[in-house]
Amino acid sequence: MTIALGLRLSHALIQAPMAGVQGVELAAAVTAAGGLGSLPAAMLSTDQLDAALTAFRAKVDGPVNVNFFCHQPPATDERFAPAWISQLQPYFDEFSIDAASIGAGVERRPFSAEACEVLERHNPAVVSFHFGLPSPALVDRVHAMGSVIAATATTVDEALWLEAHGADWVIAQGFEAGGHRGNFLSHDMAQQLDLSALLEGVVAAVDLPVIAAGGIADAADVRRLLSAGASAVQVGTAFLLCDEATTSDVHRQALSADGDKATAITNIFSGRPARGIVNRAIRELGPISRNAPSFPQAATAITALRQQAEAQGSGDFSPLWCGTNIRGCDSISAAAMIAKLMDSAH
DSSP states (O other): OOOBTTBSOSSSEEEOOOTTSOOHHHHHHHHHTTSBEEEEOTTOOHHHHHHHHHHHHHHOSSOEEEEEEOOOOOSSOOTTOHHHHHHHHHHHHHTTOOGGGOOOOOOOOBOOHHHHHHHHHHOOSEEEEESSOOOHHHHHHHHHTTOEEEEEESSHHHHHHHHHTTOSEEEEEOTTOOEEOOOOSOOOGGGOOOHHHHHHHHHHHOSSOEEEESSOOSHHHHHHHHHTTOSEEEEOGGGTTSTTOOOOHHHHHHHHOSSOOOEEEEOTTTSSOEEEEOOHHHHHHOSSOTTSOSTTTHHHHHHHHHHHHHHTTOOTTSOOBOOSOGGGOOSSOHHHHHHHHTTTTO
């Protein structure tokens, strides 16, 4: 097999970790097809993480990337901040939701010593981080288990910071990318660059392998980025309609629908900027709301609206994460998608 990025890969392709739309099946299928499958772990308990890694290994003998967030949890509970609840109240009334009855919801956890203990039992080939890096002590522990550390940069300054603080690979996330922006040094969206400009700057600035991510839809995109200096590509949106993805029905419908598929950067679903398909919630509440609680607390109240709307077959209040280049989506297997993306690309 071809050695890509120093791993046992046939293709220089990483499947982007995508919480909520994938599980072990997609990650294992990508690795089995010669790419690097990824498991999103920020919403998993330690027991769930252990089970996921065990299930992955039962399905395929190959490398896996396990992805974590590195955010600082808010110091105060803002989930039901009066201004945010007031903004959502007309929708609660529409769906007959009592705001006082809304539960805490699923947590989004930053990487921890407890999670690291689980990884040390499984020794994943790659551990990747979003929103910076964990503490130096945890970085050292991940390196000690023999794992490669990859981390997202959305600016050249972030790439240089990651190189200086222990990253082995830099994932250059262009502004076209779907899901959460990985920015951590600045929250100024005006500093965010498209992938071509970001890749050029990061490749020139750091002495690490650079992974290109954002808006990658076909083999021509892959060839162009590899020719521009990327060591590999990271692809997420193109896998959303694949057989192994767990993408919800309303999300699949939005991706497949004819007509307008405009995307926008919004903070209303989690409290941090993220790109998704424009729906009713984004149009009427945002895309950026000053009332949205800090990440990840904005998710709690709006999830109650999402659940009610999805029960009626509507994605009006769902985070329909995807990048700008939706044309790459196709209802095929992950292996077939990799074959399309990597056709004559390497």
